[in-house]
Amino acid sequence: xxxxxxxxxxxxxxxxDATPDPxxxxxxTSLTTHLHAFVKETKPSRQEWExxxxxxxxxxxxxxxxxxxxxxxxxxxxxxxxxxxxxxxxVGGTEATVLGPFHMTxxxxxxxxxxxxxxxxxxxxxxxxxxxxxxxxxxxxAEVDVWQCNEDGFYDVQQPDTQPAGNGRGVFRTDENGRxxxxxVVPSHYPIPTDGPVGRLLNxxxxxxxxxxxxxxxxxxxxxxxxxxxxxxxxxxxxxxDAVFAVKKSLITEFVADGDRRHxxxxxVLAKVDQ
Amino acid sequence: xxxxxxxxxxxxxxxxDATPDPxxxxxxTSLTTHLHAFVKETKPSRQEWExxxxxxxxxxxxxxxxxxxxxxxxxxxxxxxxxxxxxxxxVGGTEATVLGPFHMTxxxxxxxxxxxxxxxxxxxxxxxxxxxxxxxxxxxxAEVDVWQCNEDGFYDVQQPDTQPAGNGRGVFRTDENGRxxxxxVVPSHYPIPTDGPVGRLLNxxxxxxxxxxxxxxxxxxxxxxxxxxxxxxxxxxxxxxDAVFAVKKSLITEFVADGDRRHxxxxxVLAKVDQ
Numbered sequence: 001x002x003x004x005x006x007x008x009x010x011x012x013x014x015x016x017d018a019t020p021d022p023x024x025x026x027x028x029t030s031l032t033t034h035l036h037a038f039v040k041e042t043k044p045s046r047q048e049w050e051x052x053x054x055x056x057x058x059x060x061x062x063x064x065x066x067x068x069x070x071x072x073x074x075x076x077x078x079x080x081x082x083x084x085x086x087x088x089x090x091v092g093g094t095e096a097t098v099l100g101p102f103h104m105t106x107x108x109x110x111x112x113x114x115x116x117x118x119x120x121x122x123x124x125x126x127x128x129x130x131x132x133x134x135x136x137x138x139x140x141x142a143e144v145d146v147w148q149c150n151e152d153g154f155y156d157v158q159q160p161d162t163q164p165a166g167n168g169r170g171v172f173r174t175d176e177n178g179r180x181x182x183x184x185v186v187p188s189h190y191p192i193p194t195d196g197p198v199g200r201l202l203n204x205x206x207x208x209x210x211x212x213x214x215x216x217x218x219x220x221x222x223x224x225x226x227x228x229x230x231x232x233x234x235x236x237x238x239x240x241x242d243a244v245f246a247v248k249k250s251l252i253t254e255f256v257a258d259g260d261r262r263h264x265x266x267x268x269v270l271a272k273v274d275q
Numbered sequence: 276x277x278x279x280x281x282x283x284x285x286x287x288x289x290x291x292d293a294t295p296d297p298x299x300x301x302x303x304t305s306l307t308t309h310l311h312a313f314v315k316e317t318k319p320s321r322q323e324w325e326x327x328x329x330x331x332x333x334x335x336x337x338x339x340x341x342x343x344x345x346x347x348x349x350x351x352x353x354x355x356x357x358x359x360x361x362x363x364x365x366v367g368g369t370e371a372t373v374l375g376p377f378h379m380t381x382x383x384x385x386x387x388x389x390x391x392x393x394x395x396x397x398x399x400x401x402x403x404x405x406x407x408x409x410x411x412x413x414x415x416x417a418e419v420d421v422w423q424c425n426e427d428g429f430y431d432v433q434q435p436d437t438q439p440a441g442n443g444r445g446v447f448r449t450d451e452n453g454r455x456x457x458x459x460v461v462p463s464h465y466p467i468p469t470d471g472p473v474g475r476l477l478n479x480x481x482x483x484x485x486x487x488x489x490x491x492x493x494x495x496x497x498x499x500x501x502x503x504x505x506x507x508x509x510x511x512x513x514x515x516x517d518a519v520f521a522v523k524k525s526l527i528t529e530f531v532a533d534g535d536r537r538h539x540x541x542x543x544v545l546a547k548v549d550q
Contacts, residue, residue: 034316042306068332074324
C-alpha cells in the first residue's frame with residue numbers, strides 16, 4: 001500500500017472517511033479527485049509546484065480589507081460566474097451575475113427620480129424599469145439597490161479624495177406600479193485591479209483586464225428571491241470579452257440617446273421564494 | 276454564446292488561447308477544466324464559495340518567513356507527495372519523499388562519526404550507510420545532508436530558545452568506500468502545525484496531524500541526480516497514517532536496539548544524470 005501515482009487519490013480520499021459533516025466530506029472527496037487529476041495531467045516539476053505555492057501565497061498576501069485577490073482569481077478563471085450560473089434564478093426570472101468586489105458600503109436611500117451622481121461631469125442618463133413577479137404582476141415597495149462606477153471607471157471607494165462616499169450608489173423603492181427610476185451618468189468600462197498577481201497572470205496570458213460598462217443591481221421584494229445582477233451598456237467596449245465572464249445576453253441594454261442624455265429601460269423579474 | 280454551465284469551461288479555456296508560453300497555456304487549460312469540473316460536481320452555494328475564498332485567504336495570511344501554510348495544505352491533500360512521486364527517481368534508486376518545511380537553514384559541516392545532537396537527553400542512536408550508484412559502485416565524497424527533530428518532536432528552528440542553531444543537522448561527506456556514519460538521538464513522531472486553517476481542516480475531518488518519526492536526507496554526488504528523502508523509524512507511531520502521505524515502504528528502517536543505544540543502517544542509491 002505504497003503511495004504511488006495510481007494509489008494516491010484513493011489514499012487521500014480515504015483519509016476523509018471519518019469526516020462528520022457529509023457535505024464537507026463530499027466536497028473534499030471531489031476536490032482531492034479533481035486536484036490530483038490536474039496534477040497527474042500536467043505533471044508539474046518540483047520547481048513549477050513551488051511557483052504555484054508562491055503564486056497562491058502572493059494572492060493571499062494581496063488580500064486586505066479593501067482588496068480580495070482570491071475573488072479576482074476566481075473571477076478571471078470564470079469560477080465566480082460558474083457559481084452564479086449554478087445558483088441561477090428560475091427560468092423567466094432576471095438572470096443573475098457576479099456581485100463583484102465594490103458592494104462594500106451601504107448605498108444611501110434615495111427618492112424615486114433622484115440622481116445617484118453627485119459630481120455632474122459625465123453624460124447624463126436616466127434609468128427606469130418595473131419590478132414584477134414571474135406572473136408579470138408589478139411588485140410595489142420592492143427594494144432596488146444600485147451601484148456603478150463614474151464616467152472614468154472608478155467607484156467612490158476607489159477615489160475617496162475626489163468622490164463623496166455614496167456617489168454612484170442608491171437604494172430605491174418601487175412605486176405602487178412596481179416602477180423605479182433614477183438619474184445618473186453613463187458608467188464607463190474599467191480594468192479590474194492589475195497591480196497584483198492576478199494582473200500578472202492576465203498579462204502573461206495576453207488577456208486584457210477590462211469589464212464592459214455596467215450598473216449593478218440587487219432587487220428584492222418580500223416573498224421573492226432576491227437577484228444580484230448588472231445592466232450592461234450595449235455599445236460598451238469589451239461587451240464581448242468581459243475579463244470576468246459576467247455578461248449575459250439578457251442583461252445587455254441599449255442606453256438610447258435622447259439629445260445630450262441617454263436612457264435605459266431595465267425590467268426586473270423575481271421568482272417567488274419556494275414555499 | 277451566453278456563459279452557461281455547459282459553455283463556461285470552453286469560454287475560459289479559449290481566453291487563454293493567446294498565451295505566449297505553451298507550458299503556461301497547457302497548465303491553465305488543465306487547471307480551468309479540472310476546477311470547473313469540481314465546481315460543477317459539487318455545485319457550491321454562494322455561501323460555500325465565500326467560505327472557500329475565506330479559507331484560502333486565511334491560508335495566505337498564515338504564511339510568513341517561517342510558516343508555509345499552502346505547503347501544509349498541499350501536504351495534507353497528498354499533492355506534495357504526488358508531485359514527488361511524479362518526479363521520482365529511476366527504478367532501483369532510493370525513493371524520494373517530501374522536503375518538508377524545516378530545511379530552512381544550512382546544516383553545519385560535520386566530520387564522519389560526529390554527533391548531530393548537541394543536547395544529550397534523548398535515546399542515543401547511530402546511523403550509517405553507503406552511497407552507491409545504480410550499479411552498486413560506492414560513491415566517495417558524496418554529500419549527505421541530514422536533519423531531524425529531537426526526542427520531543429521539535430526542530431531547532433522551532434525552539435530557538437532551548438536548542439542551539441544546527442542541533443539535529445549535519446552535512447557529511449562519504450569516505451573512500453562511499454560510507455557515512457553519524458551519531459544522533461532517535462527522532463520522535465510529531466504533529467504538523469495545527470494552529471492555522473489547515474489544522475482546523477484536519478480537525479473538522481477527524482484526521483490526526485502526526486508524522487511518524489523520521490530523519491531527512493538529501494544525498495548528492497557529482498554526475499548523479501540528488502535525492503531528497505527520509506529514513507522512517509520502523510516502530511514509530513503513525514507509520515501507517517502519515518498526515519502528509521510521505522511514507523514509502525522502502526524507506527522504513529529498523530532502528531535496532533543495542534543495549535541502551537539504537538542503530539539504523541540506510542543505504543542510498545543514486546541514478547546518474549541523463550547524459
